[in-house]
Amino acid sequence: MVTESSLPIPTHPVLRGQDQHCWLAEIAPASEIPVRVEGQDVVAILDSGSMVTLVEERMVTSAALLPDKVAVSCIHGDTHYYPTVNLPILTPKGRCTVRAGKVPQLKVPLLIGRDCPLYKELRQMTLCTGRRGTGKKRKSKPEVVVLQGDVAASSSSAAEEEIATQRLRQIFQETTDEDTCEGLYTTQEERSNQALRDIFEAPSEEGTWKGFSSVTPDGDVEHPPHPSTEVDLPQELKGQFGTSQHRDPDLREAMRKVKVIDGRNVDGSGEPPLPYYAIRRGLLYWVVRRRGENQELLMVPRPYRDTVLQLAHSHVLGGHLARDKTIDRIMQRFYWPRVTRDVARYCRTCDQCQRTAPRPHLRNPLIPLPIIETPFERIAMDLVGPLPKSARGHEYILVVIDYATKFPEAIPLRNMSSKGIAKELFLLFSRVGLPKTILTDQGTPFMSRLMKVLIDHWTLHNKL
Structure with missing residues (x-):
């Protein structure tokens, strides 16, 4: 009789009919x-x-x-x-x-x-x-x-x-x-400005938020689109991106160093070594190797840099990231001379970042401790207790540590009185000598008048 316990344990997934069609x-x-x-x-x-x-x-x-x-x-x-x-x-x-x-x-x-x-x-x-x-x-x-x-x-x-x-x-x-749609056919001049209108654009159908998905009377499902990334450029800048590249004094040196024009090397040889400047479809690019692949970074002239910075940092899709992340975001597609300096200045002068960014937490500086070379020149002491009483009635322990040798001294005490602590210190100093510095907390036994008189008599320096 075949039971569940007698069936073999499957070690491979059950192969079913593989449907190559995506439902x-x-x-x-x-x-x-x-x-x-x-x-x-x-x-x-x-x-x-x-x-x-x-x-x-x-x-x-x-x-x-x-x-x-x-x-x-x-x-x-x-x-x-x-x-x-x-x-x-x-x-x-x-x-x-x-x-x-x-x-x-x-x-x-x-x-x-x-x-x-x-x-x-x-x-x-x-x-x-x-x-x-x-x-x-x-x-x-x-x-x-x-x-x-x-x-x-x-x-x-x-x-x-x-x-x-x-x-x-x-x-x-x-x-x-x-019904017809106005502005269905765009001109070549508008199409030449796509490089900036599509900056960091996610797949979307509209330019405003509508909330959750809704169903139209025809049964079609409308999904909420992403926020708009349309750029309101001045009229004199629309369709003039390539012209601005040629007129920008910051890009003149890059124009003189162009190695490839529309896929052809200007020297007639093979592909030049990276990085190099190239012109494709009338636009200037900087070709570099980043993250294991060749990337073409569009060279941005001066009139368009503020727009790129605004979209990469201040836009709703930018998220007001810090300087390094904003630089990395921009350099995925764009580049211009001194881009790091411009991004740092833009992030530093951002009004919203100055209002909402957390203030830096200032910490006290660390002071290095002096190196003690003589044993028992600098000691620290503290009390431990109360503990269960011993047979002789000791309930506390006076712990003394030498800073030079890390040698500990554990002295039993019957109580926490300053008189008993002073007596034990007198016996300890008679064996090891008088220290120059004693470190203690602000406990009552160490802050009493008797301890102050004793320390002054021994001309010691007590650090609390």
């Missing part, structure tokens, strides 16, 4: 964008939680692999490294080239991350046009939108690109209501 993808809202990738018309997923763009391996046929790889941290906790390509994408907001990771067996043809140059525009478009999922279970795969008409799959001329772009926009106009 969360069926119910979670997803932003779908019809795009064209290397002549193929597919539906891409706009992922606000991904910092990189990924493409399915079969979608890339002609793009050459780049020498570096992209690290992708999965939800399971493991990290995979995939080769990268410069992938041209045609979207309803125009054409752009993004550095994408080439992933085999990706669940979607293209996953657009936050590093895409047109991410902001595509995000605004999906919010306004209602292309975001409803949160209900899908009954079938998303329909692939095929671009038809006068656009050929292999066309690359400017006229055909414009026709394709108009067709993509028409697709969204057919799927939306009569």
Whole structure:
């Protein structure tokens, strides 16, 4: 008969049918964008939680692999490294080239991350046009939108690109209501200012706090967005970041030391040794190696430094961190000459930090003790008791310690009277000699008139 005690103890997890399909993808809202990738018309997923763009391996046929790889941290906790390509994408907001990771067996043809140059525009478009999922279970795969008409799959001329772009926009106009969103299409000038508007930005849909999640009449779930990181720059600074870099006297030396321009070494040799200055898409970067990987830090000119400091320290997402943490936060993406000095000055003059920061706790300085070389030149004494009486009636102990040799003397006493202590000290000093200093507490037996007269008679120095 088989019982529970006779069954073997399992040592490995029970293997069940492994479902490679993510059930969360069926119910979670997803932003779908019809795009064209290397002549193929597919539906891409706009992922606000991904910092990189990924493409399915079969979608890339002609793009050459780049020498570096992209690290992708999965939800399971493991990290995979995939080769990268410069992938041209045609979207309803125009054409752009993004550095994408080439992933085999990706669940979607293209996953657009936050590093895409047109991410902001595509995000605004999906919010306004209602292309975001409803949160209900899908009954079938998303329909692939095929671009038809006068656009050929292999066309690359400017006229055909414009026709394709108009067709993509028409697709969204057919799927939306009569309402339109103002400011849906941003200009290139506004797009050039993304480097500052996206400083430390977390994935969010709006710019204000709304509290807890709510359910709309259509059944869609609205999650509370993160606080706004929009920057109110003066009108004369908008779209002038690259120009300010060239005009900034602090960055002239860096401009003269540029080694790489748009991925090409100015000397014609290989990649220069780190660190070095590089120009990419008209913006100046400082390329360094931090935390085991190469990082491109955007060089910030003078007119924009106060904005970076305000967002990194005083903003609600900055948290008024101390100097070192604020420096580390800024140098994850930005750099400029004397950045450490500017951050220290900004944190030191922050009004809220001065009002709320705890005051420093001042401690008394430590005074070194003198080195005693002669035995019984400096002694300390104290009383221990009351203790259980001995056979001779002793109830207290007078403990005397020599500071030079650490030799202890334990003298039994019947009481705590000053007369008895003076008698025992007289016998002790007759054996070891008179000390120069005696250390005691402010106990009554040591502060009596008799002890003071005795110490004055022996010309001793009593320290309390």
